[in-house]
Amino acid sequence: MKIAYYPGCTLKTTAKNFETSAIAIARELGIEMVELPRWTCCGTVFSLTADDLIHHVAPIRNLIRVQEMIENGQIEDEKRVLTLCSMCFNTLKRSNLRVKENTEDLKKINDLMYREKDYRAEIEVIQLLELLKEIGFDKLKAKAKNPLKNLRVAPYYGCMILRPIEVGIDDPEDPTIQKDLLEALGAEVIDNPYKKVCCGSYQTVNNKEKVAELAYNILGHAQQEGAEAITTCCPLCAFNLDTRQKEVLKNHPDFQQMPVFYITQLIAVAFGLDNKTFGFNQNYVDPKPLLKKKGLIK
């Protein structure tokens, strides 16, 4: 099945490994992710003020691209667009909801973009985990030639796929979607009380010490519970939890570094896919030693 796919900027650079692994596992599951032509940055954060429409132009413009893909018959899933990045997902979905609920806003945005066809507010924005759940974790289990046996993983959800409630893909207080998925793949899933506590997000730009502290809490608690690795589906969470371990180590010299996976990387490992699809060279903390130790990769 062909589905429209919105990558987002970071998936083309520092989180390329997220994209590569996602495309590979999707293909394995019979899904072809067709990238939107001429997509633009979604803005990464949903604009929260009532009168500010200009910042919804970017999300809506991208949804118009999806609409065009459907009209041109480029995709088979005729109502949805797939996202990987949590922030893109949140921003696109919330803007979409806003114009679906408010036709006045939709009209204004359409007017402003007079060179585009009008957006009809018929598209739905989904996140990869939702799609995987829809396919069925049992199907994923069946594909897992290389089950993640003995791997103790703590899923990290962050904020943007859980909150606010109207966009969340799971229970905002006790999400389990990653746990269910990882268990299906044979991993030993560790519950981390910090799984839905913010990583500090964009504060990493102007307040990296604070972000490192938050990362220390999240990672430290996971370790206390016995986790050997973390999973995420947000490139900003990944950056804050993975790359910022450098700063964590500086402030806490006895901190044990731990790998942070995109969930898709671990799925690709479980599926026994080609090494090239993992993209581990882009991970800050090298996950290969752990996976080798567990006999999951050569």
Added chain:
Amino acid sequence: MAEIKLIDGYPEYMRKLIEKVEKTRSSRINYTPPAMSRQEQEEVLKVHPDYAPGGKRVITIGPNKGDIGPNEVVDLLEAYPLIDPGKTDLSKIDYETDILIIGGGLAGTSAALWANNSGVPSDKILLVNKLRHGDANSIMAEGGTQAADREIDSVQRHYLDTIGGGHFANKPDVVRALVEDAPFIIKWLIEMGAIFDREENGELVEKWGGGTSIKRMHSCRDYTGLEELRVIRDEFRNRQILCLEQYPAIELLTDDNNKVTGAILWNLETGEYKIVRAKATILATGGFGRLHIRGFPTTNHYGATFDGPVLAYRVGVKLRDIDTVQYHPTGAAYPIQIVGYLLTEKLRSSGAQPVNVDGEAFVFPLEPRDVEAASFIRECYVRNKGITTPTGLRGIWLDTPLIDIKNGKGYLARAFPGMTRLYKRNGIDMSKDPVLVFPTLHYQNGGVETDPWGRTNVEGLWVAGEVSGGVHGKNRLMGNSTLDCLVFGRRAGINAAEYVKTHTETGNITLEHVKKYIDMLNEAGIKPERRAPILLPDYRGRAALARIIDIF
């Protein structure tokens, strides 16, 4: 607001004429008229504006006394200065620099970069521009830059093509420098980040140019000069070399030994003059299209007014080959608002054919420019086979739809985005319809005589680019102008840098040469009615001009 009814950009009667072109097109796809023999060329050149009588006269004063030049050029050589040397205060020096470069096109900009590469610090180089940095004919060069870099090509072949195209009047040592440096220049531009057209395999696209015997034209779509200039100007700005804009030079300065020691600049907006003292001065002021020699329209920049040679002549430099003017065969002739616009030779080298009113291909499309231009004039005004526009201009068709037929659909739009855009604005799709062309004043073949390092016969003064003479002889080939600028800009920059290292003393600044020149003008009985340099042409409406009161 009555307007003529246009069908896809053309009036009805021209539409009818286009049908004739369409009718013969299929028979012309595989037919090219043969190139002319020497005799045929000489015959047709009689209607070339350079050779048709009445356009030139003898220069009566200065180093080239006795030579002939176009009337418009001689007018400016025999003109009085803008300043009164007796009343100009030279006591306060506004800018003290090692190297002063006048003109910021390809030549001036590359001179600055190479002077800097050669060790002159960026705050000891001053580039001054009449308008903005980059306002130059360079930026308008469409077709390409020649360089003999292909395995089967050679520098001596490039040399022969250039000398032949220049009617064997070229100065051999400078042509040698031109062709020998050419591949290096292309390589340098690529290293600076210029994007030349590439083949699928990454090798350079090499195209035909008129008068060349082999494909050696390197292009950047039809924005070659723009791309080259953008890149080196960006590099110039990264080096933070000093730069003044809207500051034309209105006179050079000399010391007691007639060595050039700087220039007087004029703030185009406030009218205030500034004094620059320099150890070396590089003149890179470009050409003279805006003199509209013989009443021709021009492809040239607004500022192409022959300022450089006017100033240099007063300090005693020798000019050469000033009698010939290059008319580009294919200037736009319709519609009126784009008359004179350059339609690059690359159109013809990509397959577009010149066609007369009967739909006949009447000339080999890639004759040297003067021959090609003369044959268009003959077709329009001797054989009366031109097409007359609603405003009374005559032209011949350039059958551009052939380009897509020969190279594949969409090629024209991709390879010539600038021109496609221009015609589209005027309702014409040049991939479907031919366009009307007529020769347009394009290039100053001659200029200030120089050696291979840009040195003139006056100490302290270098020249580079269109302002110079000798390298192109009596007629420049396509792709040799941007090359000229880059080669001799570089050489002048390097040489001037070497000079200032050994000549550390700064000379005094005087206007003695101007005083002497005024005396010469007086002696020759020339009345003080003309003043030069003119700096800019004047296109103000006559109705408005007639009622102007000059108060401020």
Added chain:
Amino acid sequence: MKKLVITSENIKFLKKINELADQDITLCEQCGTCSGSCPMVADMDITPSQIMRMVQLGDLDVLNSKAIWVCASCYSCTVRCPRNLDVSKVAEALRQVYLRKALDYVEIKKIPKYELVSLPQIAIVSACRKFTG
């Protein structure tokens, strides 16, 4: 504690924030759930519930608080407010009041280049959205 006299200016300010945030901030009963849920509260000069209180009173001093900039829009407060108020929208409204004066809270041009190249676009774009006017 300073004495506050409610003026028309204070009322205007409350009204403005109510409009920008699309909330009726007067509904806040100061239960403190938001402050308890906030992962950034330790770094704030005033707590989220204090922000709400100040806005209720139309106290313009809230604009000078560090707290509104420390908020990372994680929506922890949003999902827990018993009054269904969205404190993250209030914080954004306050930030916008500042940024719309063409002021920047973070000057991105002053971030060292080695920092800029180390950050993912997602961080820079969101910081631009949240911190530049």
Added chain:
Amino acid sequence: MEEKTNIMERIAEANRPVTTGVDEKDIKDWVTIYIMGKGYRVPADLTILTAIEYAGYRLLRSVGCRQGHCGACATIYRRAGEYKLQADLACQTRVEDGMYLVQIPFSPAEKAIYDITKEPYDASVFIKYYPEVARCVSCNTCTKSCPQDLEVMDYVQSAIRGDFEAVADDSFDCIQCGMCAIRCPAEIVQYHVAQLGRRMYGRYGLTMPKHLKKRVEEIEKGKFKEAMDTITSKSREELEKMYAERQREPD
């Protein structure tokens, strides 16, 4: 002889409106335009640039190549009865009746300083030098205001994600007139961003052509020295003969 002089006079006469300014008696159709608010009656088939000159202005700025290559004459205008603000080049746009216009003589913008030879070919280079690209809201105002009809917003977006080839390709025809930067609500200087992208792509994204490199080395080693010594010492007659006999490469 006389006939040939005559031809030149006929050509000069036919070109007079474009070489020495328009004369009223040449004009049939007129329109009224408003230059900075002042109304002028001008010939209908002039460009904005020539119409401004016709009206009596001697241009010292906002004029350059006059043929759409240099970007000096950026002009903004509104047509009668329209609310949309248009941006175009004065030299490339015909006047229309009721047009309100002003030229933009200069675009204030800071260009980043970098050394292209030392810059790693990394996607982050755009954010390194022009972090404000991250402020793009995809409003498309830049694209709408581009007189070259470039997809400006697309290349800014490509810059955010570090796609050098797309930046270079989409921005290639940029004449740096500055209209995008003047109108951008995110205050990005698009044309400088594009220049950085093109130079990076030209230097690192494309390969150095092998034959070019080889030829430069050959010249440096003096491979052509002898041939050049010979040909430069030839007499005019010899050269003429060689020229007449030279082989043209087959098409």
